[in-house]
Amino acid sequence: MGVLLTALQRSLGARATGQLALGTLAFAAVCLIVAMSPVRAETRFRVTLLGTGTPLASATRFGPSTLVEAGDQILLFDAGRGVPIRLAQLHIPSAKINLLFLTHYHSDHTSGIADIWLTGWTTGGGGRKAPFQVIGPTGADALMRNLEKAYAKDVEIRELDENLPPEGAKIDVKEFDSDTVVYEKNGVRVTAFSVDHGPKIKPSYGYRIDYGGHAAVISGDTRFSPNLIRHAAGADLVVHEVMADPVGPLTPALKAIMDHHSSPRDAGRVFDAVKPKLAAYTHIIAPDDPAAADQLIKATRETYSGPLEVGADLTSFDIGNTVIVHHGAP
Ligand SMILES: [Zn+2]
Numbered sequence: 316m317g318v319l320l321t322a323l324q325r326s327l328g329a330r331a332t333g334q335l336a337l338g339t340l341a342f343a344a345v346c347l348i349v350a351m352s353p354v355r356a357e358t359r360f361r362v363t364l365l366g367t368g369t370p371l372a373s374a375t376r377f378g379p380s381t382l383v384e385a386g387d388q389i390l391l392f393d394a395g396r397g398v399p400i401r402l403a404q405l406h407i408p409s410a411k412i413n414l415l416f417l418t419h420y421h422s423d424h425t426s427g428i429a430d431i432w433l434t435g436w437t438t439g440g441g442g443r444k445a446p447f448q449v450i451g452p453t454g455a456d457a458l459m460r461n462l463e464k465a466y467a468k469d470v471e472i473r474e475l476d477e478n479l480p481p482e483g484a485k486i487d488v489k490e491f492d493s494d495t496v497v498y499e500k501n502g503v504r505v506t507a508f509s510v511d512h513g514p515k516i517k518p519s520y521g522y523r524i525d526y527g528g529h530a531a532v533i534s535g536d537t538r539f540s541p542n543l544i545r546h547a548a549g550a551d552l553v554v555h556e557v558m559a560d561p562v563g564p565l566t567p568a569l570k571a572i573m574d575h576h577s578s579p580r581d582a583g584r585v586f587d588a589v590k591p592k593l594a595a596y597t598h599i600i601a602p603d604d605p606a607a608a609d610q611l612i613k614a615t616r617e618t619y620s621g622p623l624e625v626g627a628d629l630t631s632f633d634i635g636n637t638v639i640v641h642h643g644a645p
């Protein structure tokens with residue numbers, strides 16, 4: 316407490332010699348202790364972009380993945396390339412992930428699953444002792460059962476050699492096939508809703524997370540989606556995918572990709588309809604440089620004038636009466 320008071324005194328610039336000043340200091344100390352207490356952690360509603368990238372291999376934008384910390388729950392949405400590394404930067408062991416939600420089955424959203432599942436089971440990853448929980452649209456069970464087959468030898472070896480508990484390598488899967496509440500626990504509710512990733516890329520879903528009277532929405536991969544607008548009504552934060560306007564000739568391959576994703580103007584139409592406290596971009600199909608980010612913002616401004624953030628890996632959002640943005644690992 317003495318150290319805390321001294322630190323507080325210094326940070327407040329106080330010259331606390333009188334009764335009043337000491338009283339103020341003590342009050343500030345109590346506030347600080349309350350602010351640092353577990354109670355605050357349990358009421359936290361934070362969304363962190365672990366990976367804002369695409370299938371393109373990038374050292375700055377890892378594969379698509381979004382972490383949601385709501386009360387005592389830690390939820391992961393998609394597991395792209397590099398998830399355990401971004402979690403490590405946040406000092407969160409892979410084993411702490413209670414639940415993985417999947418939006419769809421493009422490999423950029425799933426290629427990190429085996430890593431988070433098995434790394435979380437190892438002692439170094441936190442030593443998960445209970446089954447890894449996965450919730451996803453139809454196809455999740457086949458994906459996870461096939462991963463179990465692919466990694467059967469690793470599981471067998473680690474059980475024999477490291478005595479890792481078999482229960483921690485198991486996978487529980489829950490599938491859904493329509494818009495529905497897919498998870499509800501300790502005040503956290505997760506609703507899945509279908510989005511439009513093109514006629515051949517089905518199923519494809521987004522998620523809405525409600526906690527403490529606030530809500531965050533994750534678009535998943537989608538072009539302009541009225542169903543997303545419906546499900547995002549009243550959301551504080553909307554995290555949306557985007558594809559920048561192409562530079563150069565529009566090849567058939569490029570046009571096909573554009574048909575599966577949202578232009579900045581289309582995402583802006585969504586933001587304008589929902590009017591969240593903050594709109595943010597992830598899954599950014601654009602060069603990772605400030606000029607490209609400026610261009611994204613400029614194009615979005617044709618249809619949306621509200622608060623907007625172009626996400627980077629480890630950008631996080633604290634959701635409350637306002638949405639506070641943090642950049643990078645703490
Ligand atoms: Zn996709």
Ligand SMILES: [Zn+2]
Pocket residue numbers: 369370379421423424536598
């Ligand atoms: Zn994708």
